[in-house]
Amino acid sequence: MVSKDVEEEIRKAALKNALDYGKARDSTVINTVLSGFPELRADIRELAWAVNKEVSRINSLGKEELEKEAGAYRKEFEEKEREKAIRTAKPKMELEGAQKGHFATRFPPEPNGYMHIGHAKPVFMEREFADIYEGGLFLYFDDTNPEAERQEYVEAFKKDLEWLGIRFDGEYYASDNIERMYSYAATLIKNGNAYVCLCPVEQVKENRSTGKECVHKKQTSAENLRLWNEMIKKERDTGILRYNGNLKDLNTAMRDPTLFRIKAETHYRQGAKYSVWPTYDFNTPIMDSMKGVTDAMRSKEYELRDELYYKILDLLGLRKPRVHSFARLEIKDNITSKRKLKEFINSGNISGFDDPRLVTIASLRRRGILPEAIREFVLRFGMSKTNSQVGIDMLLAENRKLIDSRAVRMFFIERPRKLSVGGIPAEARKIRMKAHPSEDLGFREYEVGSEFFINSHDAISLKKGSLARLKDAFNIRILEPGGDTIKAEYVEGKGNDLLKLQWVSEGNYVDGKAISIGNLLSGDGFNKKSMVVTDGYIEGYASELKIGDIVQFEKIGFFKLDDRKEMTFISM
Numbered sequence: 208m209v210s211k212d213v214e215e216e217i218r219k220a221a222l223k224n225a226l227d228y229g230k231a232r233d234s235t236v237i238n239t240v241l242s243g244f245p246e247l248r249a250d251i252r253e254l255a256w257a258v259n260k261e262v263s264r265i266n267s268l269g270k271e272e273l274e275k276e277a278g279a280y281r282k283e284f285e286e287k288e289r290e291k292a293i294r295t296a297k298p299k300m301e302l303e304g305a306q307k308g309h310f311a312t313r314f315p316p317e318p319n320g321y322m323h324i325g326h327a328k329p330v331f332m333e334r335e336f337a338d339i340y341e342g343g344l345f346l347y348f349d350d351t352n353p354e355a356e357r358q359e360y361v362e363a364f365k366k367d368l369e370w371l372g373i374r375f376d377g378e379y380y381a382s383d384n385i386e387r388m389y390s391y392a393a394t395l396i397k398n399g400n401a402y403v404c405l406c407p408v409e410q411v412k413e414n415r416s417t418g419k420e421c422v423h424k425k426q427t428s429a430e431n432l433r434l435w436n437e438m439i440k441k442e443r444d445t446g447i448l449r450y451n452g453n454l455k456d457l458n459t460a461m462r463d464p465t466l467f468r469i470k471a472e473t474h475y476r477q478g479a480k481y482s483v484w485p486t487y488d489f490n491t492p493i494m495d496s497m498k499g500v501t502d503a504m505r506s507k508e509y510e511l512r513d514e515l516y517y518k519i520l521d522l523l524g525l526r527k528p529r530v531h532s533f534a535r536l537e538i539k540d541n542i543t544s545k546r547k548l549k550e551f552i553n554s555g556n557i558s559g560f561d562d563p564r565l566v567t568i569a570s571l572r573r574r575g576i577l578p579e580a581i582r583e584f585v586l587r588f589g590m591s592k593t594n595s596q597v598g599i600d601m602l603l604a605e606n607r608k609l610i611d612s613r614a615v616r617m618f619f620i621e622r623p624r625k626l627s628v629g630g631i632p633a634e635a636r637k638i639r640m641k642a643h644p645s646e647d648l649g650f651r652e653y654e655v656g657s658e659f660f661i662n663s664h665d666a667i668s669l670k671k672g673s674l675a676r677l678k679d680a681f682n683i684r685i686l687e688p689g690g691d692t693i694k695a696e697y698v699e700g701k702g703n704d705l706l707k708l709q710w711v712s713e714g715n716y717v718d719g720k721a722i723s724i725g726n727l728l729s730g731d732g733f734n735k736k737s738m739v740v741t742d743g744y745i746e747g748y749a750s751e752l753k754i755g756d757i758v759q760f761e762k763i764g765f766f767k768l769d770d771r772k773e774m775t776f777i778s779m
């Protein structure tokens with residue numbers, strides 16, 4: 208049973224839907240309710256039944272009754288309309304100062320993990336801007352941290368980007384330019400703009416927060432150059448190169464930040480060639496400038512570091528790209544941080560980086576989310592700096608719009624009850640059902656015997672002597688509703704107003720599993736109902752499906768075939 212709150216939400220959604228479109232539709236109402244109560248996704252069948260009941264009731268009301276019942280919610284409905292208008296407004300795609308025909312930007316992932324929805328936002332925007340401003344988009348691997356980076360992540364990024372359909376106009380790697388970075392470092396040192404600090408890490412941290420200078424800041428250029436050369440020749444195993452700024456700077460990012468540090472690990476691309484590696488703060492402006500980037504985008508968390516970005520280029524006399532900030536996109540009740548992902552995998556809560564509950568690109572692909580849906584979804588936020596923490600339902604709704612017309616309708620019988628129907632004439636035994644109510648997707652055809660299975664949920668409401676309809680097949684009269692097998696007989700007629708029963712026929716169904724995906728987190732922790740498996744019988748047509756095919760289990764929702772051996776379907 209659904210709660211009172213949910214019941215009211217269903218009523219409101221059904222009323223609104225009926226007012227807007229004349230008739231309410233189950234699927235629309237279910238999705239509206241889910242956006243307010245995402246946790247119900249775990250028990251979507253319960254919801255579906257409640258919605259079906261209420262929608263039938265609302266659709267049977269006359270216009271006057273409908274208006275009367277909706278009256279109580281009038282204000283709320285108007286408020287919703289306003290919100291919707293804001294949500295659906297297209298953001299202005301504009302970058303201050305950007306010039307048509309003279310434009311280049313880049314997507315700069317670090318290959319230290321898997322691509323997720325948070326990366327999809329900038330890369331789709333960058334591609335969009337590159338097209339709007341008739342310029343180029345480069346793929347730039349920011350790979351100067353040998354500890355964490357791997358070739359497999361480079362490959363995974365490329366695979367995901369290709370799947371998303373992102374075109375690039377070039378590709379380059381920070382780690383291929385280390386010699387050049389070294390020579391720029393030497394220039395800074397010679398000009399007194401950088402120094403080698405030999406303080407322990409903790410000391411550096413403390414001095415930075417207290418604004419205290421260390422002895423190394425007073426070293427001569429010659430001394431710094433000597434130490435620096437020892438570092439890059441691997442003759443020293445300690446030391447960092449720091450920007451020579453002001454340790455009392457109000458912008459904490461300018462308090463002598465680290466430009467290079469020693470990392471002795473083997474690099475996935477450069478091997479053991481280097482042990483001194485530039486930081487993000489140093490290599491990003493230089494790479495952007497060198498490669499002809501005119502407009503660089505990064506999330507607003509980096510805004511404090513813009514000053515350093517420009518400063519480095521100023522000191523080296525290099526061309527300065529424009530930097531634009533935007534808000535990061537985060538999905539509510541989900542995780543993307545590498546540390547958290549590892550924690551969840553190690554604890555067995557999720558199966559891997561492509562677990563369908565996650566928002567990695569591999570997960571979304573596996574779940575059947577289309578690249579176009581991801582694109583539409585992320586572009587909505589534009590360059591806004593307002594933090595966008597949204598539920599995944601917005602993305603799922605975008606996806607449903609795209610898959611609806613290609614999803615074959617199908618019956619999924621949960622907790623099957625046996626039904627035996629007597630007196631079916633030969634001509635009624637050949638059943639032909641449309642695979643889609645409005646699109647031309649062909650037919651599902653069955654030759655039935657006398658034995659069927661129906662949902663237990665439906666079975667409860669069958670009374671002795673009552674009429675019902677096996678959906679898209681024929682009418683039956685219930686003779687004996689109780690017992691192991693429900694007994695019924697064939698009845699001729701159309702049966703428009705009868706209770707419609709989903710069914711499978713004996714000898715023509717497959718055992719399968721429908722997996723409902725809910726939010727990964729609830730509150731602060733793992734949501735134990737994030738994945739709910741329901742066993743059932745699926746009509747025989749399912750055996751013709753291939754992995755990746757999308758179906759709509761009637762009254763339940765869209766599912767994608769994930770595994771053929773077990774006939775496992777994942778909710779979308």
Ligand SMILES: [Zn+2]
Nearest residue numbers: 404406421423
């Ligand atoms: Zn020092």
